[in-house]
Amino acid sequence: MTLDDLRVFVAVCRAGSLSAVARDLGCTQSAVSQHVKRLERETGVALLERQPRGVAPTQAGRVLEGAAAEGISGLDLALRQLRDLVDGHSGSVRVATGATTVRHFMSEAVVTFRRRHPRVNLEFRTVSSGRGSFDALADGTLDLVWITLGPPVRGIEQRAVVELPxxxxxxxxxxxxxxxxxxxxxxxxxxxxxxxxxxxxxxxxxxxxxxxxxxxxxxxxxxxxxxxxxxxxxxxxxxxxxxxxxxxxxxxxxxxxxxxxxxxPLSVGWAVRRWEALSPPARAFADTVLDSAGARPA
Missing domain, CATH: 3.40.190.10 (Periplasmic binding protein-like II)
Structure with a gap:
């Protein structure tokens, strides 16, 4: 039983015709029939019955159709959300920073990012210490931390954004x-x-x-x-x-x-667990702040 089998079966139930689904899919009626037969072999019951014009689901077929349609709908939604996440169009970005940082370093970037990625949730959090921020990065609670760059920290990568005289x-x-x-x-x-x-x-x-x-x-x-x-x-x-x-x-x-x-000068910028492991939205936000900082004098 494959996802294609279930998709074809749901399509046949809704169209009431093997040939109509075959035309829509650009394949033969025999190929469509094979999907249905594979499901019938695995379930051990008849799923379709022939009628004077086309086919209709049996009682067992209606049970499978309902479950398959619901599952396929949920899966399609999940796949769309995953594509959006990969493209940087949705998801969340969790940033540790404070009002001073947002005001002086990120105000333009936040506006730009929100315009480009309206469905991404930006979460600004306050962490009481630098050590706490690094721990939150390590356990995945945070994506990005705005810091004054300091000595290397094991398991944390730092990247300068701007130098401040x-x-x-x-x-x-x-x-x-x-x-x-x-x-x-x-x-x-x-x-x-x-x-x-x-x-x-x-x-x-x-x-x-x-x-x-x-x-x-x-x-x-x-x-x-x-x-x-x-x-x-x-x-x-x-x-x-x-x-x-x-x-x-x-x-x-x-x-x-x-x-x-x-x-x-004082170097400030981002701390992350690993740059290559950042989600597309988090990387997009970090890059937007970098672009914004580079476009204006300190």
């Missing part, structure tokens, strides 16, 4: 506000607002400063870059932060951003 954020009345740039050495004694001490971005900043023999001291700490910028604008302190994509200082605000070209 560092800037010093100060209030407009700060003595450094009129500077066009600063060297790393001029950060000595600045005591900026601290990024989360256990974060990769904080570690990368300290490593970049250490390359210029600069050791930073801190008075205030925050959980994210946007909060550091807000505190700098309020005059609570100064903040060394990455020059986030789309980060501008609107006229009339008290915030000033001073480039720090001497510090090694």
């Amino acid at each position: 560092w800037v010093l954020a100060v209030r407009s009345d700060d003595p450094l506000a009129d500077r066009t740039s600063l060297t790393p050495g001029e950060l000595t004694g600045v005591r900026p607002i601290r990024l989360p001490p256990n974060s990769t971005s904080a570690a990368q900043l300290e490593a970049a400063c250490a390359e210029s023999d600069v050791r930073l001291g801190y008075d205030t700490s925050v959980a994210d870059w946007d909060t550091a910028l807000l505190l700098a604008e309020l005059g609570v302190g100064r903040a060394v932060v990455p020059a986030l994509p789309g980060l501008t200082v609107p006229s009339g605000t008290r915030l000033r951003l001073i480039p720090l070209p001497g510090l090694r």
Whole structure:
């Protein structure tokens, strides 16, 4: 008993004619009859009975026809969904990131992806730690994690999307506000607002400063870059932060951003379990973010 046998049998029951189905399939009536006979041999019952005009299913035939039609319909739907999944037209993409990342790195990409793949479900999740994100990738709970690139992690692949230069954020009345740039050495004694001490971005900043023999001291700490910028604008302190994509200082605000070209830039991008194992929708979303980031300056 094959799927073709069942498809042909259902078609015969609905058409009431072996010859009509043969014409539709472009084969002989004998070939159609063989499909039915194979089913009758395997079920051990007669499935069709001849009538003055054509054929009709027996009681057993009606039972098989109903079950086969329902199963074929469900299978056809599953096959269409699988084709959509392979083509990247449906399915889901589970991404670990936060509002800051979506705002500065993914806003254009999300709009573009949603327009191109309206039936793909985008799931944005918050994970409390980088280790937790990597564990979720490993067990298949997540597809993509947006990270500050760090040391290699066993079983995880990292791919840079954009490099972010560092800037010093100060209030407009700060003595450094009129500077066009600063060297790393001029950060000595600045005591900026601290990024989360256990974060990769904080570690990368300290490593970049250490390359210029600069050791930073801190008075205030925050959980994210946007909060550091807000505190700098309020005059609570100064903040060394990455020059986030789309980060501008609107006229009339008290915030000033001073480039720090001497510090090694911060690399951010994707972490996945294996790139070649990504589903087509997940790969499409990762590539859309990459294209979006490459189309605009940091």
